[in-house]
Amino acid sequence: xxxxxxxxxxxxxxxxxxxxxxxxxxxxxxxxxxxxxxxxxxxxxxxxxxxxxxxxxxxxxxxxxxxxxxxxxxxxxxxxxxxxxxxxxxxxxxxxxxxxxxxxxxxxxxxxxxxxxxxxxxxxxxxxxxxxxxxxxxxxxxxxxxxxxxxxxxxxxxxxxxxxxxxxxxxxxxxxxxxxxxxxxxxxxxxxxxxxxxxxxxxxxxxxxxxxxxxxxxxxxxxxxxxxxxxxxxxxxxxxxxxxxxxxxxxxxxxxxxxxxxxxxxxxxxxxxxxxxxxxxxxxxxxxxxxxxxxxxxxxxxxxxxxxxxxxxxxxxxxxxxxxxxxxxxxxxxxxxxxxxxxxxxxxxxxxxxxxxxxxxxxxxxxxxxxxxxxxxxxxxx
Amino acid sequence: xxxxxxxxxxxxxxxxxxxxxxxxxxxxxxxxxxxxxxxxxxxxxxxxxxxxxxxxxxxxxxxxxxxxxxxxxxxxxxxxxxxxxxxxxxxxxxxxxxxxxxxxxxxxxxxxxxxxxxxxxxxxxxxxxxxxxxxxxxxxxxxxxxxxxxxxxxxxxxxxxxxxxxxxxxxxxxxxxxxxxxxxxxxxxxxxxxxxxxxxxxxxxxxxxxxxxxxxxxxxxxxxxxxxxxxxxxxxxxxxxxxxxxxxxxxxxxxxxxxxxxxxxxxxxxxxxxxxxxxxxxxxxxxxxxxxxxxxxxxxxxxxxxxxxxxx
Numbered sequence: 001x002x003x004x005x006x007x008x009x010x011x012x013x014x015x016x017x018x019x020x021x022x023x024x025x026x027x028x029x030x031x032x033x034x035x036x037x038x039x040x041x042x043x044x045x046x047x048x049x050x051x052x053x054x055x056x057x058x059x060x061x062x063x064x065x066x067x068x069x070x071x072x073x074x075x076x077x078x079x080x081x082x083x084x085x086x087x088x089x090x091x092x093x094x095x096x097x098x099x100x101x102x103x104x105x106x107x108x109x110x111x112x113x114x115x116x117x118x119x120x121x122x123x124x125x126x127x128x129x130x131x132x133x134x135x136x137x138x139x140x141x142x143x144x145x146x147x148x149x150x151x152x153x154x155x156x157x158x159x160x161x162x163x164x165x166x167x168x169x170x171x172x173x174x175x176x177x178x179x180x181x182x183x184x185x186x187x188x189x190x191x192x193x194x195x196x197x198x199x200x201x202x203x204x205x206x207x208x209x210x211x212x213x214x215x216x217x218x219x220x221x222x223x224x225x226x227x228x229x230x231x232x233x234x235x236x237x238x239x240x241x242x243x244x245x246x247x248x249x250x251x252x253x254x255x256x257x258x259x260x261x262x263x264x265x266x267x268x269x270x271x272x273x274x275x276x277x278x279x280x281x282x283x284x285x286x287x288x289x290x291x292x293x294x295x296x297x298x299x300x301x302x303x304x305x306x307x308x309x310x311x312x313x314x315x316x317x318x319x320x321x322x323x324x325x326x327x328x329x330x331x332x333x334x335x336x337x338x339x340x341x342x343x344x345x346x347x348x349x350x351x352x353x354x355x356x357x358x359x360x361x362x363x364x365x366x367x368x369x370x371x372x373x374x375x376x377x378x379x380x381x382x
Numbered sequence: 383x384x385x386x387x388x389x390x391x392x393x394x395x396x397x398x399x400x401x402x403x404x405x406x407x408x409x410x411x412x413x414x415x416x417x418x419x420x421x422x423x424x425x426x427x428x429x430x431x432x433x434x435x436x437x438x439x440x441x442x443x444x445x446x447x448x449x450x451x452x453x454x455x456x457x458x459x460x461x462x463x464x465x466x467x468x469x470x471x472x473x474x475x476x477x478x479x480x481x482x483x484x485x486x487x488x489x490x491x492x493x494x495x496x497x498x499x500x501x502x503x504x505x506x507x508x509x510x511x512x513x514x515x516x517x518x519x520x521x522x523x524x525x526x527x528x529x530x531x532x533x534x535x536x537x538x539x540x541x542x543x544x545x546x547x548x549x550x551x552x553x554x555x556x557x558x559x560x561x562x563x564x565x566x567x568x569x570x571x572x573x574x575x576x577x578x579x580x581x582x583x584x585x586x587x588x589x590x591x592x593x594x595x596x597x598x599x600x601x602x603x604x605x606x607x608x609x610x611x612x613x614x615x616x617x618x619x620x621x622x623x624x625x626x627x628x629x630x631x632x633x634x635x636x637x638x639x640x641x642x643x644x645x646x647x648x649x650x651x652x653x654x655x656x657x658x659x660x661x662x663x664x665x666x667x668x669x670x671x672x673x674x675x676x677x678x679x680x681x682x683x684x685x686x687x688x689x690x691x692x693x694x
Contacts (some may be wrong), residue, residue, distance in 0.1 A: 003487070004485070007485065009483075011481050011484075015470065015472065015473065018472060018473075019472075122436055213468070213470075213471075214464060214466040214468045215465065215469070216472060217464065217468065217470045217669050218462065218464055218468030218482070218529070219482075219485060219610075220431040220433075220434055221433065221434055221457065221462040222457055222458065222482065222485035222486055223453075223454045223457045223458055223485065223486060223487070224485050225453075
């Protein structure tokens with residue numbers, strides 16, 4: 001029996017990959033998915049803000065210090081220019097935001113009543129929040145000095161000079177932010193899951209297509225049983241899934257250098273378990289389809305929406321509570337959740353998650369086997 | 383020795399009885415013609431013999447063994463040439479034959495030899511590396527046959543193997559069937575072309591409504607209809623006559639006209655030739671030739687089922 005299965009499986013593999021397009025579909029698409037998620041997340045967190053500064057307070061020390069302070073901030077590129085130029089460049093989106101230091105700004109700071117400072121932007125709070133936050137820290141310090149001087153300008157100047165000379169400096173240190181790469185790898189896996197499920201249905205559809213071109217009946221009139229034929233197809237399906245997983249993970253980790261935040265072997269093992277779910281679901285779709293057109297429609301109806309609900313395309317955390325609860329009924333959700341938990345080092349629920357995945361696979365296999373068994377007629381199916 | 387034995391074979395689809403208590407034996411070395419109109423139960427029977435369908439009742443024995451209990455033995459000894467082409471268009475002719483032969487357990491050198499032999503046998507040896515998409519209909523039919531014979535089965539079932547092909551390919555296939563038979567292979571052959579069955583089959587069974595209504599050699603079947611005679615009358619062009627008045631002559635069962643030739647089926651016991659000729663000449667027709675036709679399988683089929691095989 002296994003000799004027969006092997007013969008059909010090798011034939012199916014050869015026949016499938018005879019077309020170069022199959023290589024692209026089954027191996028290329030998962031890599032494209034990884035590239036897509038990297039591009040999606042690649043720009044996040046590394047954005048440089050272009051800030052224009054219009055200093056109308058001349059050579060006043062505090063105004064000059066404020067401008068220098070903003071220039072020293074990380075991820076900020078400043079340009080000194082006039083108020084008119086600033087407005088034009090903001091309007092033409094050549095700048096993200098503008099800082100205007102009006103005449104008398106330094107004096108107002110020394111008097112403890114900050115005035116004449118404004119931040120402008122046409123892009124709103126998303127670009128001004130960072131500058132505002134950093135500036136507030138600086139202004140609070142200056143205001144504190146002013147309060148300490150008690151309105152005495154000479155005392156303020158002396159305290160401010162000490163403050164400047166006292167080596168006050170803002171030290172920033174880069175803390176490794178792994179959330180981005182973790183999110184990126186989860187989303188890459190999300191796309192990989194979509195491609196795995198689609199590929200599984202495509203490969204199982206070979207059974208339907210062989211029925212349509214009559215080769216199925218010819219094969220069944222040989223010593224091969226229907227069960228062996230379906231098993232050969234399952235074998236091919238799983239082999240392709242394993243290759244897909246391996247290629248996608250190698251690309252993610254070693255080609256694009258994204259650390260998924262958990263050992264690659266654990267991630268691979270989990271995805272291979274999910275491969276069983278994909279294959280069993282594809283068999284259910286094929287068992288309930290009269291022809292390949294119906295199974296194509298059915299897979300579109302099932303795969304993309306379920307991936308969407310399970311959080312394959314964007315984080316589940318941004319979805320409403322009801323959708324999240326529906327997502328729990330999708331097998332994809334349990335893979336993504338397991339990855340999430342392993343990334344945070346929480347392994348307490350992993351065995352439950354894996355058991356749920358295995359249960360999904362088992363139930364789908366049983367449903368498919370039941371349906372195949374009921375179609376025991378050449379005019380219908382196995 | 384019987385290669386195939388069918389006992390009380392029945393297949394029901396709900397209340398519809400497709401095959402009704404059929405009993406049939408096919409002897410070793412025969413080319414057995416299986417005739418029947420569409421829906422007569424021919425394909426259902428073939429599907430049961432090839433294990434694609436489970437019988438509702440009855441028994442099929444291939445080379446003496448129950449085909450259900452010894453499914454692998456039965457299938458290994460069978461070669462199926464299905465009516466619908468069952469070949470892969472994106473594989474070469476060689477790959478097609480090798481794949482199907484491999485399903486019967488052939489591997490390695492033997493597989494290569496048998497594949498080449500089968501392709502040579504059907505005249506496709508020089509096209510082994512070509513894909514069927516570049517083949518004519520006749521070549522595809524021949525490839526379909528090659529896929530069924532590479533494992534050298536004892537019994538080959540050919541279901542309408544000459545449908546829709548040119549006369550040359552048809553002759554090639556008929557000659558191939560004869561050669562296969564000469565090499566010791568038993569063949570079950572179904573066709574709508576009565577002249578093919580008449581030419582190559584040594585024994586014929588006629589199936590109607592799921593039952594075998596006649597079974598025997600061609601001569602035995604023709605002998606069934608000794609009560610009928612067939613007249614063929616060729617008339618000069620422009621001859622006038624009345625089919626209706628000929629049809630009313632006592633003993634005449636049916637009258638047909640095609641391209642100036644009248645075919646008249648009449649009771650053999652009634653001597654009505656003079657009356658028929660008189661009726662024609664009274665109408666002003668001129669008889670060019672007259673012949674009493676030997677009964678053929680078409681006549682037998684028509685007489686037994688009341689229908690023409692090709693008109694189904």
